[in-house]
Structure formats: structure tokens, C-alpha cells
Amino acid sequence: MEFNLTTKEGFSVVELSGDVDLSCSAAAREMILRSLASGQPTLVDLSAVTYIDSSGVASLVEGYQVARRKHLEFGLLKVSEAVHSVLELAHLDQVFRIHGSLEERLAQG
């Protein structure tokens, strides 16, 4: 598991990887909140996430709520199948803005 925070094309991108479970969801949460604290629109890249549990999902939900309060954009990038099925189970796949890639997001203008 390795989490990175980078800036690409005006977006703050949080890259999560591996199994985002109780052992590391606090770190994921902290990084997402740090990104939003910088005032940047934030995208969470989930392409390398092999597993996410409810504590990981909770980090995403919290990011979504903080972004709304700050009127910042918050979206998910490259949601892996493993993550998508969990989001679906929680009925959150319709809540988050999910993009296939950063390019796809940029093409939307």
C-alpha cells in the first residue's frame, strides 16, 4: 500500500493503492482531507486499489461531504472492479462522480 498526493492539470490527485482497509484507511482519510484543505479540486485515483472496506469507503464519503461544504469538486478516478462492487453495495456508485481517467475528466471542461 502506497498513497501519493500529486497535482495534475489543476487537480489535486490522491492515489490510493493496494488494500484500503482498517489498517490504512486512516492514512487515506488524512490524505484526502489534506488535499481538500489546500483548496484544490480533488480526484481520488483508485485504479491500483485491490480491496476497499467500509472504513475506506467512509474516507471517500467524508471527502465528498467536506468538498461539498467548501464548494470544491470531488471525484473518483479509474475505479477498479473490486472498489466498484463495494460502492455499488453501499448505493454510493450514483453519489460519487466517477471518471474513467483524468483525461476523461479534462475533456468535460
Place this chain on the structure above:
Amino acid sequence: MTEIARGTHGGARGLSLESPALALLEDVNRDLASSLDLDETLQRTIDRVMQHLHVEAASIFLQDEQDGTLICQRCTGPVDVTGTRVGPGQGIVGLVVATGQPIMVEDAQHHPGFAPQVDARSGFITRSLLCVPLQTRGKCLGALELINRPGGDGPFTPADLDLASAVAAAAALAIQNMRMVRALVEQERVRKEIELARDIQLSLLPAPNPALAVAGFNLPARRVSGDFYDFQRRPDGRIHVSIADVAGKGMDAALLMTRTISLLRCLSKTARDPASLLEQINAELYETASRGLFVTLVAGILDPDTGELVYANAGHHPPLLRLGSGRYECLPVQAPPLGVLPVLGVPNQRLSLARGACYFYTDGVTEARDAGGTPLGLAGLLDLFDRVEPLPLFERLPTLFEALRVQQRHFHDDLTLLGLAPEVSEECLLALEFQAEPRRLKTLRRDLNRVLLAQRLPPKARESLIVAVNEACMNIMQHAYGHSGPGVINLDLRRIGDRLDLLIVDHAPPVDHQSIGPRDLADLRPGGLGTHFIQSAVDEWQYGHLAEARGNTLRLCKKLEEGD
């Protein structure tokens, strides 16, 4: 006049009676001693006294033991006053009974205690009167009253008083004896009836059958029992089981028990499942239950081949499921007792008995006290279950009871046990014990994935199940061990027939599982998804506790797809 020599006749000391009077006393005593018909003997006694003393009327009043009213039991004379009632302390009779002292008057009409109502009603005129108490062992049972002597207008004499007192003493003794005989006869009748009731109750309990996966044991605290157990094999091979405890332990409890078992036997033939059976019995008992009586009852259907028990529990002690030595799961109580609410709202619950026997008990068992007054308690009962575990099921409960007797325990309440121990073919797929630490979760998911790959589960179902188990273990780490520090989690996955049965046990302080429910997904907030994930992944799930507050349990059941 013959005076009886003082000090020589103990029974007639100080009396001054003529020989005809002695003859009368002898006749009266013989009658009273030999006859079994008290009313007839009393009648003959007052007839004899009337003839002997030439009085116009004589009567015997007896005091009602309930309210103290004096009732004329027998009378003789021109007017029949049998059945006349006089309030306690009323009239001359009432005074005599209240004080235990005789009254002898020449003119009753001028006596302050005289009640003229009877004369007024009958037209009879009372003049001279002699009334003596019927006393035995210091207790006044009533009075003997003689009126108008002799020939209707003369006064009574001290000799009359002595004679009347002697007759009254003999009559009182006879009355007292007769009452004791009647009480004994009544006691014997009740004893025989209770014996009969006991026989009927015993005949209602099922006969032991070593071939069945079910066995019961019942010992009433009195002759009859308010408890019962039942098991009946159905045509499809499944077994109806039940255990019940009626509040109280006397005849009323026994009758309600009999009514409940009849309802149970009758309604179980058509009831869809245990919950609807309990609802129907409840509706019947609620309609007719009285005096605060109620029934706690667990009813279930056991499939002896798969070990699956579907049961519903109305207010009864949590059934105990043996998971290992000293480790028993307490299955939660789901509804109030029968007969209290018009609708019970009890759910069906499913349980796999593949891991070990399931025991039901009534509180007479845990309340059995030793010589020092210490009750057996749940811990003591679990210890006994462990001790009898190596025996065949049908020998376990009698052996357990024998152990209680050896411990010289007293049984204050009915004692009933029911054991279910089906022999099930099952396969243990995974048994893990690990520290409740988040870093263990990845290994857990990997191990689980490995064994589930070999089972007939579509990939999505497999993933969901892994998510569910992961969430359950997370809950234990975050909530159960959250305050007490990390402990151990036991996970046991078995394949039983066409389903996967998973048991997750922690050893943390008891968690209030009522507070853990799936949240409303429309309520968008970070936490609370775990239970929803669990519920979505499995066909059945149930939280529980280990007995004696030794931990918490979660059972998950997932059906495998057919034909794969």
C-alpha cells in the same frame, strides 16, 4: 339425687346427675362415638335431651368456619328453625359462643341479649332458656340451646345445666372428630387427584427414544409440574421440539401447562413454522389466560440430517449452543412470554447444530441449591453439560440430574431439560484464531478467498462474503475490543450440506447488538456501512453472546448454488 363421687370419675367431675341423666349421657356418648352420620346423630341427641328434660324445643347451632355466622344445624320442637342464621355475637346463642360461657334464664324476653326476631317470625314464645357452648380444646364450635322447661314454663336447674354441658362436650368432640375425618378424606381425595393429574402429565411427555437426536428430562418440584418438553417426529423426518415453563408451580400452573401442550400438539400439525405456531398459541392463551399466568416457550423444528434448527423463543431462557469445552453460545430471546400481549411479534431463527449440541432448560435447573443455599447457576450448568458431553445424548440428561442429586441439591422449582444433538455430516473449511488487529485482515481475506474458491460460489458472491467477514472482524476490532484492548478472534467456516456456515467469536465484553443495525443508505455519512455489507452478502446472519458474558458471536450463513 345421686351425686357422682368427686375425683373418681374424671369425665363427670363435680356433676350432680340422677341416674336417668347418666343413662342419657351414656346413650348420647355411644351414639356420637359410633355413628358416622353426624347430622343424624346430632338430631338424635337433641331429641333425647328434649324428651329427658321435657323442654319444648332444642337446637344445635354451629359456627361457620369462614365468616363466624351461627347456623342452626339441627332442631326439634314445634317450629323448624333449621338453617336459621345468626350473626357472630348476636342473640343469646351468639353471646354464649362469643364468651364460651353458658346462659340460663327464667325469662328470655327480658334478657338483654335476647333476639326476638325468630319468635316474631314463628309465633313461638321463648320463656325459660338454657344455652351451653360446644367446646373442645378451648375452641367454641357452636352452642346447644334448650327452651321452655319443664312442661313449657318452669325454670332450668343447675342439674339441667350440668347435663346440657356434658351433652355439649360430647357433641363438640364428635363434631371436631368428624371435621378432622372429613379433612383427611378430602386430603386423600386431592392427593389421589393430583396423582392422577401427575400420571396424565407424565403420559403427555414423549417417551425416550435413543434413536432420535433429541432427549428430554423433567422432574416436578411438587407432584405436578408447570414445565414440559416435547418432541415429535414428523412424517418428513424432521422433529418438532419444544420446552416450556408456566409461571407458578401448583395445580393452576399444571392445568395451564396441559392446555398449552394440547394447543402445541394440535396447532403444530398445521402451523407454517415455529413463529406462526407461537403466535397462534399466544392468541389462544391471551384470550383465556387469567390471574397473571403466562408461559415461556421455545418451539423449533430440527432437521436431524442437516442439523438445522428453525426455532422461535417467547420469553424463555436463551437456549445454549455448545461451541466447545466451557464455550456456549446464548441464543437471544426474541419475544415476551405467551399470554401477555395480544400479538407476539416473534421471528423465526435458524441455527446450525453442526458444531455441537443445543440445550434448553428451565430455571428450576439453575436454581437448584446446595446445602449452603448456593444455586447451581448458569456456570454450574455449563460445567455439567461439559461433563456429560462424552455420553450418548439420551444418557446425558439423567446423568446430569444424578450429578445434581449427588451434590445434594434441593429442587424448589420444576426442573426440565431438553437436549438436541444431531449427527451431521459437515466439513470444516477454515478454523482460525488471530489477534484482533487491522494488519491481520489482509491475511484473513486471502485465506478466506483460498477456501471459498473451491466452493460453488459465483465470484461476486465470494467477494461479498469476504467483505462481510472483513467487516465483521473490523466491528470486533473497533467496537467489541475498542475499549478493552485487542483480544482474540475465532473464525470457524464449515460446509454443511448446501450451505456455508460461518461463526465468528470474540471474547470481549458483551456488545449491545440492538444498537448495530444496517443504516439507511440514503443517510449519507462516513460510518455504519459494515452491517449493511454483512446483511447484503449472506442469506442469514445473527448476533449472539457467549454464555456468562464471555464474548460475542456472529453467525453467517450462505447458501451454495445448486448444480454447479
